[in-house]
Amino acid sequence: MSKSYLCTPALRILSRSDLADITLPPSEVIARVEDAYLAYAQQLSRCPTKLMMPIPRTESDAVAYSMLGYDGTLQQVGFKTSYRQGNDSAEKYYTTLTLYDDARGLPFALMDGHRIGSLRTPATSAIIAKHCAHSKARSVLMVGTGAQGLHTLPYIIDVLPQLEETSFFGTHPDGIKAMLDTFSYYCPDRTLQQVDDLQAAIATADIVIAASGRAAHPKIQTAWMKPGGLLISVSSKGVEAGALRQADYVVATNTQQMGVTGHRLAQGPNGEPGEAKVNAELPEIVAGKAAGRTSDDQRIFAFSSGMVITDIPVGHALANRAIAAGRGERITLWQ
Structure with missing residues (x-):
């Protein structure tokens, strides 16, 4: 392969099927995401607030947003849409x-x-649990069986192997099966329990x-938690x-983004803005510049809003493995 070919402006297009069977161990994903947060705290990376736009003609749960960021460790600029x-589809x-690729000044992958x-x-949830769970935490409950939570329990066990009880609440048969299969794959020596009484399960987790x-x-409700409990909100729609x-x-991945995507969580008892x-x-x-909690009896609420600085290193790792495997299509848009 000629040097001029490598330096030609081009994107490697990687489809969902190109990436579907590319594996990354939980420990690697967690390390990459935690390093991304650390680089951001050290001001090596940049991550402006998420830009969201309501779509007037569709229902209120429509999604239209974009994020821009720079990973100072990888020297990669990322745009997420x-x-x-x-x-519901x-x-x-x-x-x-x-x-x-900002080191070479060239496009890399779409x-x-x-x-x-x-x-x-799930890597972000695991990192929150690692730093914010109380010192004697022994049980974890996953609420939801969709794509955002499928790997969460194995990831949390990776950082907190002392956890003894793992359980989940779900209502969709396909999601429940996927949850059980995924957990069994990563944690074959552990038992995952399905719960029916959600409020009672939260009160003991x-x-x-x-x-x-x-x-x-x-x-x-945060009030359902026992003293010392940690509630991580990945999708605020399931939280009061x-x-x-x-x-x-209260912990947030980013305060400004929480103001964009989670503002209703600060409402007053009568729905007034807070x-x-x-x-x-x-x-x-x-980075060790703030505490995950200040006492073991605090009820902690953690809001996880995705930051593109965590998409970049995970996407970069997946892209490199896919390209090495000969996946995708190289497109020269600029010629």
Whole structure:
């Protein structure tokens, strides 16, 4: 392969099927995402606030947003876009990540973002649990069986192997099967219990991850948690409005993004707007500049809003492995 060929401006297009069987061990994904937060805290990376736009003619749950970021460790610029028409169909949800190699000043890859999100999101939940769960945490509950939460329990066990009880709540048969199969693959020596009484299960769990989307259950309240409990909200739709007011300590991946995507969580008891008071941001916690909690009896509410700085390293790793395997199509848009 000639040097001029490698330096020609081109994108490697990687489809969902190109990436579907590319594997990354949980420990590698977690390390890459945690390093991304650390680099951001050290001001080596950049991540402006997520840009969202409502679509007037579709239902209120439509998705249209974009994120721009720079990974200072990899020297990669990333653009993420997500779009979903306002309905429940996963077939009409489209998300992409485009990477540019800033070291060479060349485009690198354009890829489907589904697999990236399904890995970096549980990695973020695991990192939050690692830094914010109380010191004697022994149980974890997953609420939801969709793509955002499928790998969460194995990832959390990777960082907190002392956890003894793992359980989940779900209502969709296909999702329940996928949850059980995925857990069995990563944790063959452990038992995963399905619970029916969600509120009772939350009251006894040390760590709860809410990723239930348009939830088919009563919306989760922080007050249901026992003292010392940690509630991680991946999808705020499954969590009661005003959840921040019930928490003793609030953590966010990014305060500004929480104001964009999770503002209803700060509402008052009558639905009046409230200020999203955040005690600590995750990048600062990872860097040792802020505490994940200040006492073992605090009820912690953690809001996980995806940051493109975590998509970039996971997407970069997947793209490199896919390209090495001969996947994708090389497109020269600029010729």
